[in-house]
Amino acid sequence: MAIRGTALQAVADVADDKAGGMLPSVHPDATPSRQSSPNRVRIIDATLACLALHGTSKTTVDDIARRASVSRATVYRVFPGGRDEVLGAVVDTEMARLFSALGVRLGEAGDLTEALVGGIVEASTRIRGHAALAYLVEHEPEMVLGHLAFDESDRLLATASRFTAPFLARWMSPMEAGRVAEWATRIVLSYAIAPSSQMDLTQPAQTAHLVKTFVLPGIRALHAADGPTAIDITPFEQGCGQPDRHAVGDAAHGRPTTPPDAHHQLSEYSNPVEQCKGATT
Amino acid sequence: MADTRQRILEATYTCVARWGLAKTSVEDAAREAKVSRATVYRVFPGGREELISAVVGWATLEFFIRLYEQVQGATSLEQVMERGIMFAHRSIVEDEVLQRVMQTEPEKLLPTLTFESIRIRQGIAEFLVPYLEQRGVAQGVNLKEAADFLARMVLSYMSAPGRWDLDDPDQVAQLVRAELLAGVVAGPGQVAGPDH
Numbered sequence: 001m002a003i004r005g006t007a008l009q010a011v012a013d014v015a016d017d018k019a020g021g022m023l024p025s026v027h028p029d030a031t032p033s034r035q036s037s038p039n040r041v042r043i044i045d046a047t048l049a050c051l052a053l054h055g056t057s058k059t060t061v062d063d064i065a066r067r068a069s070v071s072r073a074t075v076y077r078v079f080p081g082g083r084d085e086v087l088g089a090v091v092d093t094e095m096a097r098l099f100s101a102l103g104v105r106l107g108e109a110g111d112l113t114e115a116l117v118g119g120i121v122e123a124s125t126r127i128r129g130h131a132a133l134a135y136l137v138e139h140e141p142e143m144v145l146g147h148l149a150f151d152e153s154d155r156l157l158a159t160a161s162r163f164t165a166p167f168l169a170r171w172m173s174p175m176e177a178g179r180v181a182e183w184a185t186r187i188v189l190s191y192a193i194a195p196s197s198q199m200d201l202t203q204p205a206q207t208a209h210l211v212k213t214f215v216l217p218g219i220r221a222l223h224a225a226d227g228p229t230a231i232d233i234t235p236f237e238q239g240c241g242q243p244d245r246h247a248v249g250d251a252a253h254g255r256p257t258t259p260p261d262a263h264h265q266l267s268e269y270s271n272p273v274e275q276c277k278g279a280t281t
Numbered sequence: 282m283a284d285t286r287q288r289i290l291e292a293t294y295t296c297v298a299r300w301g302l303a304k305t306s307v308e309d310a311a312r313e314a315k316v317s318r319a320t321v322y323r324v325f326p327g328g329r330e331e332l333i334s335a336v337v338g339w340a341t342l343e344f345f346i347r348l349y350e351q352v353q354g355a356t357s358l359e360q361v362m363e364r365g366i367m368f369a370h371r372s373i374v375e376d377e378v379l380q381r382v383m384q385t386e387p388e389k390l391l392p393t394l395t396f397e398s399i400r401i402r403q404g405i406a407e408f409l410v411p412y413l414e415q416r417g418v419a420q421g422v423n424l425k426e427a428a429d430f431l432a433r434m435v436l437s438y439m440s441a442p443g444r445w446d447l448d449d450p451d452q453v454a455q456l457v458r459a460e461l462l463a464g465v466v467a468g469p470g471q472v473a474g475p476d477h
Contacts (some may be wrong), residue, residue: 142388145395150373150383153441163441181462182443190433194399196424213422214430217464225459 041088042068047090052131055140056087056179090132098126106167112219115168116184116211117204123188124201148193153259160185172223180219186216286324287315293336302333337393340379347405358412358466362435362457363403363450365447370447371438393406396453398436404430427465434461 046068050059061083064079067071079085105122109115127133137141147156161181168177187210201207292314296305307329311318327333351368355361373379382390406428413431418424438447438456446452 141392141395143392146387149387149391149394149440150443154389154443157441157443180458186434186437186443190437193395195401196429196431198429210430214427214464217419218460221459221463222455227453265468 001103037078037220038154039068039070039074041093043072043075043078043086044093047086048132051090052135056143057136057140059083062087072105079165094130094132098123099160100198102149102164103167106164109167112168112171112214113208113211115171116180119164119167120188120201120211121204121207124192127188127192128202148189153189156189157182157185172219176219176223178216183215183218263272285314285320289316289321289324289332289364290336290339291343293332294340294378297336297382302382302386302474304424305329305333309331316329334393337390338397341394341401344369344376345401347372349408355420358416359454359457360407361409361461362431365448366435366457367447367453368437370442372374394412402429402432402436403436413465418465419467422465431461431465 043064047059047064049067050063054063062073063071064083064086065075068075076082081088085176102119104121105118106115109118133144144150145169161178161184163181164184165174165177165181168180168228170182171177188201199206199210201210291385292303293310293469294401296313300309307318307321309405310332311321313322338398348365348369352361352365353362376475406425409428409431410424413424413428418427438445447456
């Protein structure tokens with residue numbers, strides 16, 4: 001279990017960088033404190049391909065070197081810790097790539113519904129389509145599940161929601177954004193661990209249904225319980241949840257769009273304060 | 282046969298509590314249950330592996346029986362969920378065997394527990410259906426879909442409370458009434474305090 005800890009810590013460190021209010025720029029091959037080189041990315045991508053075919057236990061440094069078309073010595077020069085260090089770097093990189101894509105998606109969203117639907121679809125699609133992850137879940141579940149239960153799950157929730165909350169804070173208070181970000185993460189994880197035959201969160205229309213039915217009313221109620229700041233929940237526009245592959249591809253080349261300062265505009269669809277006033281009295 | 286099975290499972294649980302999952306053998310379980318090895322193999326033909334899976338399933342079921350008893354007297358959907366979440370959270374935190382196994386050999390426990398969680402989720406969803414029917418779901422909400430969603434969320438909070446303090450009745454009331462039920466139940470969102 002060499003992967004445990006190091007990987008999530010690295011992501012947590014990335015998330016910490018934005019503590020000063022700066023928005024995160026998670027650049028897949030530019031993790032600051034680490035050596036960045038074409039070989040590094042090549043080795044990581046080769047390892048991903050090996051993992052998708054053979055998992056961790058049967059992937060050797062030789063396999064990785066061969067697939068990356070580099071020498072064994074090169075692998076050890078870039079990753080002196082050998083196989084375990086490469087595996088740790090793979091998890092770090094994949095998490096960073098996921099967050100990078102999420103950042104783009106959330107940054108581009110025009111309203112809260114779009115952000116929630118887009119973010120959930122993006123994360124679910126990437127998790128579902130991840131060949132190496134799929135192999136591990138099938139053949140070495142213990143490598144993955146450790147991150148998804150109890151204390152480790154709490155860490156994952158904290159990391160993911162710390163990263164996504166600032167994007168949601170465009171429409172609500174930071175405290176509410178933290179809760180909603182954590183909630184959305186729970187939803188993604190639940191349906192990723194145990195897919196539902198009725199609810200496929202890689203599908204924008206189904207995700208929009210879930211968000212509108214269960215999540216938005218919850219956000220309004222949370223908000224009514226918390227305080228008087230308005231939340232802008234403009235209606236979900238047709239098509240806005242469609243994955244934009246072009247934009248996702250740009251994730252590796254540019255910074256995520258920086259959300260504008262929080263401006264609270266009430267649309268007639270969402271007047272949480274007015275809607276909930278009656279309920280509380 | 283049922284009695285023997287129960288006895289072997291209880292004995293196995295005692296062994297796991299003492300030595301952990303990896304070090305519990307069929308011999309240990311047999312000795313603790315005061316039965317022969319052959320008897321253990323007769324009840325669990327798959328041997329150690331089957332025994333370990335069975336004990337995880339058994340302990341999980343025991344936990345849900347206690348949870349079920351805890352929420353039995355509840356009069357409303359809100360109360361069922363509040364009591365259930367608080368009790369489940371406490372039980373997990375205070376379960377020394379679970380906590381120790383999670384610390385020392387999570388890789389042995391989690392695959393089985395994740396498999397169990399599918400059964401658990403269905404159980405929670407089925408349990409919630411009559412309460413949802415009684416309470417009335419909001420327009421356009423599918424009862425089964427809502428029950429499944431709530432069961433997923435209950436499991437998620439039980440396993441990892443995140444930024445919620447699940448020992449605080451006020452916070453749990455807010456979590457249940459605002460975050461979980463606002464979209465599900467009929468009528469205006471419930472944001473009042475907990476039932477006292």
